[in-house]
Amino acid sequence: MTRKQSKKLSTKDGIDRLDMSIKLFKKENLTGSVQQLKIIKNELQGIKDHTTLNNAFKVLQTSFVVGFNTTSHRIQCSDFFKKRINKTLKFNVSGLNNRSLDRAWAKLIDQRLQGRSILIQLDKILKRGAKTEQDKAISLSYLYLSTIDGIYGKNLKDIIIWDKLSKIQTVDFDELKKMNMTNIQEYFKEIPKSSCLFDGWIIDIRNAIGHSSFWYDEKKKKIIYEERRKSRKHEKTINEMYENLVKLSDVDLLVFYYNEIQVVNKIISDLK
Helix, strand or coil: CCCCCCCCCCHHHHHHHHHHHHHHHHHCCCHHHHHHHHHHHHHHHCCCCHHHHHHHHHHHHHHHHHHHCCCHHHHHHHHHHHHHHHHHHHCCCCCCCCHHHHHHHHHHHHHHHHHHHHHHHHHHHHHHHCCCHHHHHHHHHHHHHHHHHHHHHHHHHHHHHHHHHHCCCCCCHHHHHHCCHHHHHHHHCCCCCCHHHHCCCCHHHHHHHHCCCEEEECCCCEEEEEEHHHCEEEEECHHHHHHHHHHHHHHHHHHHHHHHHHHHHHHHHHHC
16 A cells, blocks of 8 residues: 555665654554564565465564454444555555655654654653642643644545545545544444544543643642633542543554555565
């Protein structure tokens, strides 16, 4: 599957890129996937036996799902996403290798990579500075806002792409770019078992943080979020907000690593 590159990779570039993949999978302690990536790397450096490569790639896909599915929320999300990926690849949907689709999709991936790197740095900064419960509440809230505005919507758009391709529908990137969170939620509204994708997303809380309309109540030990435009308040403990952030991150990790697996597929195809 072509993504960023139309030219075939050189052996050196392909192996270097596989080393990056190994580091990425190690970062999430996906040891089963790392083992298969190492088999693929060794084989591509050696005799390039197709049976070994194909088997290792199949196990890579399975081992990621096993490694990722550690909570009920992750299981629900991965089941939903995996069905669309598998159906798309099974039918070899025409247009999946279309250059305009590849270029637009690659741009989305690049944007998400940039957003993710910023969030990682922000997380480190906020954690270092969070000494009190109030500091933690403020830090967590702004990280939640940054995650939603930075990568969450883009991840959901990626899932829309796979959903459309699995139905053998055309992907209109101009239309996709115009979609906001309300449009995205409307798209998934009629799709069964998609609600898990929105478990961590609370629009009132996002808006309250965006308008700096929240505070930490020491007595209640809760963060109070006030959506003034709708006269609504939400009270959440630090742990509850952390769980919401984790659920948003689950969607990001799912999309990120499935895309990474497709990058590996591209490397294998180029270097066979």
